[in-house]
Structure formats: structure tokens, C-alpha cells
Amino acid sequence: MEGSFFCVFNGARLFLSLHILMVCFMHEGCPYGVEGKITSQSLSVSSLLPSPTCSPSTSKASSGKSTLKVVHKHGPCSPLVQDPNPLNHTKVLLQDESRVKWIQSQSSNGSDGLKASATASLPAKSGITIGTGNYVVTIGLGTPKKDLTLAFDTGSDITWTQCKPCVGSCYPQSEPIFNPSKSSSYANISCTARSCSQLGLSGCSGSTCLYGIQYGDKSYSIGFFATEKLTITPKEVIDKFEFGCGQDNQGLFGRTAGLMGLSNDKISFVGQTAAKYGKYFSYCLPSSPSSTGHLTFGKDGRAVSSVSFTPLSTVRQSSQFYGISIQGIAVGGNRLSIPSTVFSRGGAIIDSGTVISRLPPTAYGALRTAFRNAMANYTMAPAFYMFDTCYDFSKESRITVPLITFSFAGGVDADLDHNGIFLMVKTSQVCLAFLPNQADGNLTIYGNTQQKTFEVVYDVAGGKLGFGSNRCS
Numbered sequence: 436m437e438g439s440f441f442c443v444f445n446g447a448r449l450f451l452s453l454h455i456l457m458v459c460f461m462h463e464g465c466p467y468g469v470e471g472k473i474t475s476q477s478l479s480v481s482s483l484l485p486s487p488t489c490s491p492s493t494s495k496a497s498s499g500k501s502t503l504k505v506v507h508k509h510g511p512c513s514p515l516v517q518d519p520n521p522l523n524h525t526k527v528l529l530q531d532e533s534r535v536k537w538i539q540s541q542s543s544n545g546s547d548g549l550k551a552s553a554t555a556s557l558p559a560k561s562g563i564t565i566g567t568g569n570y571v572v573t574i575g576l577g578t579p580k581k582d583l584t585l586a587f588d589t590g591s592d593i594t595w596t597q598c599k600p601c602v603g604s605c606y607p608q609s610e611p612i613f614n615p616s617k618s619s620s621y622a623n624i625s626c627t628a629r630s631c632s633q634l635g636l637s638g639c640s641g642s643t644c645l646y647g648i649q650y651g652d653k654s655y656s657i658g659f660f661a662t663e664k665l666t667i668t669p670k671e672v673i674d675k676f677e678f679g680c681g682q683d684n685q686g687l688f689g690r691t692a693g694l695m696g697l698s699n700d701k702i703s704f705v706g707q708t709a710a711k712y713g714k715y716f717s718y719c720l721p722s723s724p725s726s727t728g729h730l731t732f733g734k735d736g737r738a739v740s741s742v743s744f745t746p747l748s749t750v751r752q753s754s755q756f757y758g759i760s761i762q763g764i765a766v767g768g769n770r771l772s773i774p775s776t777v778f779s780r781g782g783a784i785i786d787s788g789t790v791i792s793r794l795p796p797t798a799y800g801a802l803r804t805a806f807r808n809a810m811a812n813y814t815m816a817p818a819f820y821m822f823d824t825c826y827d828f829s830k831e832s833r834i835t836v837p838l839i840t841f842s843f844a845g846g847v848d849a850d851l852d853h854n855g856i857f858l859m860v861k862t863s864q865v866c867l868a869f870l871p872n873q874a875d876g877n878l879t880i881y882g883n884t885q886q887k888t889f890e891v892v893y894d895v896a897g898g899k900l901g902f903g904s905n906r907c908s
């Protein structure tokens with residue numbers, strides 16, 4: 436049996452291969468546009484600097500019965516033992532690039548998911564992660580329950596964690612590795628079970644179902660497909676949750692124990708809990724690594740007032756991604772003249788795991804020009820990585836930044852938090868946090884930097900996506 440186990444694994448591997456410091460108070464010095472709408476924000480440069488200590492959000496929304504706390508993997512609020520190396524922007528951005536390539540290869544015409552991504556020219560160095568989300572949540576697994584911190588990812592389907600005895604290998608993680616033999620609620624899924632055949636990549640070890648998941652950078656997790664008791668909060672327990680008990684795992688998933696898949700797929704957390712939560716979830720990503728946000732499942736009787744909804748769609752063959760329709764961008768209240776076909780040509784998705792939004796080059800060019808004009812009074816700084824619009828704020832104490840607004844189908848306007856506009860390398864190098872795609876026809880990705888502090892509501896059953904501003908700090 437051990438033999439067949441490895442045989443299948445090898446086979447599988449071959450096959451796989453501010454807090455808006457809107458110091459623009461309503462009384463004075465507030466720059467208004469023609470319609471009386473605020474068009475810029477004044478903020479202190481020090482508010483752009485990360486804080487070394489954790490100050491959790493105090494928002495009421497973070498205490499629902501099916502609500503998990505969301506924190507940035509690398510920040511002072513993270514439950515993970517801190518990496519010896521501090522947050523390295525270059526590394527994060529290289530991983531982000533790798534993820535974008537993976538997503539785009541999955542969604543491009545004529546390509547065939549995994550096979551395509553395995554052959555795409557991605558960094559060959561093993562251990563470079565796809566950057567599956569910088570944001571983590573802690574859930575409980577098993578009986579008695581063990582706490583595990585997982586990256587959550589709207590672009591992934593299966594939820595998995597590393598499992599003992601790590602037949603292949605396990606990477607170092609912060610919490611003890613889950614041991615199924617110590618849990619009374621663990622059960623293997625049989626090879627003949629219907630859910631086994633729903634997996635994208637499956638195999639058998641004897642009669643036990645095996646899953647395999649490969650990410651675009653050759654990170655992977657392979658192991659037993661099993662059921663367990665999943666504890667969200669003490670009052671919210673999901674019995675017989677189907678997950679991957681990873682026996683062979685590789686990739687720099689930080690020190691997380693694995694991943695929680697929130698894609699639009701039967702096997703994802705969202706699909707499996709459809710009866711309980713009605714395919715409805717929302718999250719708020721904190722403005723900085725030193726604050727906290729939340730991830731909530733189900734409507735939970737919460738008011739969705741002042742959340743505006745845009746239709747969700749599917750993008751080409753990649754139904755697992757959440758498609759949206761971007762209609763325009765405004766800088767300082769002025770709509771940029773970008774033909775709407777520029778956005779519709781390649782389609783667009785919203786993704787929790789991509790860090791920096793990828794825009795059609797035509798749209799990025801217009802955004803950059805308008806932003807540079809509005810920021811003409813500030814000293815520019817050298818480019819960083821692929822960011823070509825950077826500023827030196829080291830001699831400023833306060834700056835005035837134009838509002839950037841994204842318009843989505845259905846009349847939804849999202850005014851970005853200032854933390855969604857800037858990538859702070861250092862005070863003397865603060866960059867406009869957007870990147871262009873290679874061509875207008877490539878898939879546009881609305882990334883997590885631009886989602887900060889919004890309540891992003893995925894009403895998957897209702898076919899719509901909501902944005903509510905200022906829901907966490």
C-alpha cells in the first residue's frame with residue numbers, strides 16, 4: 436500500500452507539475468469638487484508608516500458568531516511566529532507576479548488550467564510561493580480542536596493543512612502540525628465517494644481518496660482527502676468538513692498551516708457550507724499589518740446598509756474566480772477618459788490573494804498621468820521594482836493626495852483608502868500602488884491592497900459583490 440501511495444504521488448506530481456486618516460474634517464480646508472464631493476485627502480506622512488505594535492480594530496462587525504479575525508501574515512498582529520526576516524517588499528512582489536501569471540494562465544483562452552500553469556515560464560526555483568494571500572485567519576480543526584492559522588484565498592478551491600506523519604514532507608509551520616490520529620472526528624474519504632470525483636486532481640491510495648493541488652510556482656500540497664470537524668467559533672461548528680490532509684507539501688506558505696479556499700466551487704469552503712451560510716461571506720482587510728480585520732460567513736442578521744452591490748460574473752472558463760465589471764476610474768473626482776471596452780476586453784476579477792491590482796496598460800497610463808499631475812508639487816523618487824510613480828515624502832509632514840475612485844457596474848463607486856493608493860517602501864520612496872498588465876486584453880485583477888478597509892461582501896448565491904467603506908481600521 437505504501438508503494439502505491441508513492442506511485443500515485445509521483446504520478447500526480449508529474450501531472451501537476453486610511454484607516455482613512457481623513458484629516459479632512461467637515462469644517463475647514465477641505466477641498467471639494469464641483470458637486471461638493473471630497474476630491475482629495477490630507478494626511479500626515481507618519482500615518483503611512485507601519486506601527487510596530489498591534490492595535491486591533493474595535494469595529495462591532497468583528498464580533499459576530501461566525502466571524503474570524505483577519506490579520507496580515509507579516510505584521511505584529513499575526514499569531515504566527517515572526518519570520519526572522521522582516522517583510523520584504525521585493526519578495527512579496529515577486530510572489531505576487533507569480534500568482535498573477537498563474538491566474539492569467541488559468542483564465543486565458545484555450546489553456547487548460549493546471550497543465551498550462553505547470554509549463555508556463557514561472558520562476559523555477561522551488562519554494563517560491565504563489566503568494567496565496569497575505570491575510571490569515573485561525574480556525575479550529577478536529578476533536579479535541581487544534582488551532583490552525585490558514586491563509587484565506589478567494590482564488591483557491593480546496594482547504595488544506597499539513598498533516599502528520601508528513602509521508603512526503605512538511606515545511607516549517609508556526610503551530611504544531613495537525614495529527615489526524617489524535618482526533619476522534621477525523622475520517623478518510625473513500626476513493627469511490629462522489630466528492631472524490633469532484634476534485635480537480637485526485638488519486639487513490641488503496642481505497643483512500645488522494646487530492647493534489649499545484650500552484651503556479653510549483654508550490655504544492657498532496658495528501659489524503661478527509662472529513663473533520665471544523666470550528667469557526669465556539670458556537671459555529673461544521674461537521675464533516677472536507678479538507679486536504681497534506682502529506683507532502685512544499686512552498687513558502689509563510690509559517691501558515693495551510694490554506695482556506697473561498698472560491699466559487701463545490702469543494703471550497705463556500706460551496707461546502709452553502710446550506711448553512713447561503714454562499715454569503717464578507718471580509719474587511721485592515722489598513723495595515725498592525726491592525727485587524729474580519730472574515731464573516733453568512734448574513735448573520737447584519738445590516739448591509741451603505742453597502743453598494745455590483746453584479747458578479749464568471750470569467751471565461753475560470754468559473755472559480757469572482758468576475759466583476761470595472762467601468763472607470765476617477766482621480767480627484769475627475770473621471771479618466773478610458774474607453775469602457777478597455778476594461779471589458781480581457782475581463783476582470785476580484786482576488787483576495789493578489790496584492791497589487793493589475794490594470795489594462797491603457798487604464799494604468801491614464802491613472803498615472805492624472806495622479807502625477809495632481810501630485811506635481813511633490814518630489815518624485817526613483818522607481819521601485821516595477822512601480823514607476825514614486826515620491827519622496829521625507830521632507831513633508833503632511834501631504835494632500837487626490838481621491839482615487841473605482842466605478843463598477845451597477846453604479847458602485849469605491850473611494851480607495853489612502854493605504855490602497857500607496858505602497859510604502861520608505862518615507863523617501865512611496866509609490867503609486869498599481870501595475871499595468873502586459874496588454875489590454877489580459878485579465879484585470881482587483882487586488883487586496885485596493886480592498887483595504889472596505890467590507891467586501893460576496894453574495895455568491897445572489898450573484899453580486901458589495902463594497903462598504905470604512906468597516907475596519
Ligand SMILES: *[C@@H]1O[C@H](CO)[C@@H](O)[C@H](O)[C@H]1NC(C)=O
Binds near residue numbers: 523
Ligand atoms: C528581498 O528579497 C529579494 C528577492 O528574494 C532579495 O534579492 C533581497 O536580497 C531581499 N532583501 C532583503 C533586505 O532581505
Ligand SMILES: *[C@@H]1O[C@H](CO)[C@@H](O)[C@H](O)[C@H]1NC(C)=O
Binds near residue numbers: 544780781876877
Ligand atoms: C476569448 O474567447 C472569447 C470567446 O471564445 C472571445 O470572445 C475573446 O475575444 C477571447 N479573448 C482573447 C483575449 O483572446
Ligand SMILES: *[C@@H]1O[C@H](CO)[C@@H](O)[C@H](O)[C@H]1NC(C)=O
Binds near residue numbers: 622641642
Ligand atoms: C487514512 O488512510 C491512510 C492511507 O490509506 C491510512 O494510513 C490511515 O490510517 C487512514 N486513517 C484513518 C483514520 O482511517
Ligand SMILES: *[C@@H]1O[C@H](CO)[C@@H](O)[C@H](O)[C@H]1NC(C)=O
Binds near residue numbers: 808809810811812
Ligand atoms: C502646488 O503649489 C502651488 C503653490 O502653493 C499651488 O498654487 C498649486 O495649486 C499646487 N498644485 C497642486 C497640483 O496641488
Ligand SMILES: *[C@@H]1O[C@H](CO)[C@@H](O)[C@H](O)[C@H]1NC(C)=O
Binds near residue numbers: 539540543873876878
Ligand atoms: C497578455 O496578452 C498578450 C497579448 O494578447 C498575450 O500574448 C499574453 O500571453 C497575455 N499574458 C498573459 C499572462 O495571459
